[in-house]
Amino acid sequence: MARDASLAPTRIERRRAAVRDEALDHALALMTEEGVGALTVSEVARRMGIRGPSLYKYFPSRHAMYDALFARGLGAQQAAVRAAVDGVDRGLPRLRAGARAVVRWAVEHPASAQLLHWRPVPGFEPSPAVFAPAVDEMVDVRTEFAEAVRIGQLAPAADSDDAVRLYTVVLSGLISQQLANQPGASFEDGVFSRLTDAAIDQFLSAYRPATAP
Numbered sequence: 322m323a324r325d326a327s328l329a330p331t332r333i334e335r336r337r338a339a340v341r342d343e344a345l346d347h348a349l350a351l352m353t354e355e356g357v358g359a360l361t362v363s364e365v366a367r368r369m370g371i372r373g374p375s376l377y378k379y380f381p382s383r384h385a386m387y388d389a390l391f392a393r394g395l396g397a398q399q400a401a402v403r404a405a406v407d408g409v410d411r412g413l414p415r416l417r418a419g420a421r422a423v424v425r426w427a428v429e430h431p432a433s434a435q436l437l438h439w440r441p442v443p444g445f446e447p448s449p450a451v452f453a454p455a456v457d458e459m460v461d462v463r464t465e466f467a468e469a470v471r472i473g474q475l476a477p478a479a480d481s482d483d484a485v486r487l488y489t490v491v492l493s494g495l496i497s498q499q500l501a502n503q504p505g506a507s508f509e510d511g512v513f514s515r516l517t518d519a520a521i522d523q524f525l526s527a528y529r530p531a532t533a534p
Contacts, residue, residue, distance in 0.1 A: 341379050343369060345393055348386055352432040357441040362386060384445050387436065391447040394433035395454055401426040402458075412469035413525065419462070420492055420521045425508040427496040438496050459485060479528035491524045 330338070347368045352360055362383055363373040380386040405422035409415045427434035435441050446452075463485050469475040478484065499506070499513040508514045 337379065341389070344376060344379060344386070345389055348390055349432060352390075352436075357432055357435050360386065360442075384442075387442055387445050388448050388451050390433065391436055392451045394430065394437050395451070397430070397433070398423065398426045398437065399454060399458060412465065412472055412474045416462075416465050416469065416488070416525070417518065417521055419465075420488075421517050423492050424495050424499075424514050424517045428499055428506070428508045428511055428514050431500050431504060434496060434500065438493050459489075462488065473530055475525065475528040476530045479525075484528065487524060488521075491520050495520055 344365050347365045348360055351364060351368070360383065362376055362380055365386070366373040366376040369376070380389065402419050402422045405418045406415045409418045427438065440446075447455075463480075463482065466475065466484055466488075467480045470477055470480040495513050495517055499511045503512055506512070506514070508517075
């Protein structure tokens, strides 16, 4: 079916999107170099070679820029998870693959990971619309726990919100320890990130069914 020409972005819309993307690239570089809290709209504008007020047309505040960075980072992390679990068996194999993907992505994108997994900027919280995909992701994780219970891989207690919360605690702990204590290490070489499989297996052992498959 032919695409409705009226739905195609206009030249102005394409230009606006390009400016936003360039600004976010510079913002991410700034956070990587100087810390997540060092971000300012004026410094991003300076790096782009434009005046600060010009950039405020695209990002009316510093928090608006953080919101856009959160959305970009969350989308990238979720894409990495989708790629990692594609074709993987349901239940425990998919939970393990997803866990590895989240920790690996965080180690490889530390500035974005801090914004997603920590609260490094006083007063900033992602807007409800931007945070909504994260809520949906937790629903998907809960569904995978339920599937693992259904096929006998986990005990019934694993089909619960608390199990999902503990799963995220394990992942956040691995990410936080790795980024705080050995920044710059690869996922495979990180003294904490390389323990991802062991940590997840130890967590899952708390929900081992009476007769494990």
